């Protein structure tokens with residue numbers, strides 16, 4: 528999680544110089560994106576006029592494909608809010624979405640050149656500013672892009688920022704992240720993000736539904752996570768989850784299921800400082816591994 532990646536982007540006076548813009552997510556390659564435009568907090572301007580017709584077309588096709596899959600697989604809160612992203616026909620202006628979002632949950636969107644350091648990421652979340660990558664994948668990456676692009680960040684993450692409870696959870700996560708950095712517990716906290724914000728499932732009266740952005744922005748994982756008998760599904764348990772490793776190169780083999788956003792918010796409202804040493808004192812659990820006493824959630 529904390530792997531530093533060499534950064535060879537251009538540096539201008541007053542801009543980030545020699546700082547590895549790694550992080551949320553990880554990899555061995557330098558991150559993609561024009562970090563020379565970034566300010567000291569890693570935000571940049573969304574240069575909307577720079578998007579090409581091809582970029583808009585990629586967004587339009589991605590949006591249409593994902594939206595068609597949502598009924599019966601995504602949670603209602605997400606489906607209701609997707610429409611608030613604006614026209615699905617072209618890459619939207621982040622400022623315009625912020626204009627609608629801020630009165631509802633106090634959040635605004637800010638453009639970033641790509642992956643940014645953990646501390647910068649946490650600081651933005653703590654200020655209710657959600658970083659959105661400003662570039663979109665190339666057409667040949669239509670089905671899979673290694674780093675999050677504007678489609679993943681917008682379509683996957685932003686709808687639930689319209690939900691006041693989930694929006695509060697995201698801010699609390701940012702504050703928790705700043706603390707975790709001081710406690711050297713970012714790996715444990717990153718697992719919480721991974722298994723909730725990115726790959727979380729929620730139990731609803733109509734059955735399991737997805738709320739995680741990594742699932743909702745993926746062409747294949749939405750169906751896999753909600754309907755396939757293959758993956759392991761476990762009830763949300765904070766410490767179990769912090770012990771759980773995850774895969775970044777395939778669909779998840781373990782998902783954690785929350786009962787409600789309230790449960791998620793309440794379970795994570797406590798101070799994690801005494802939890803981290805406890806979690807680190809016991810072995811990690813591999814993705815897909817089930818412990819002897821664990822109750823697995825089966826599909827109805």
Ligand SMILES: [Fe+2]
Pocket residue numbers: 675679680683684725740741
């Ligand atoms: Fe994401």
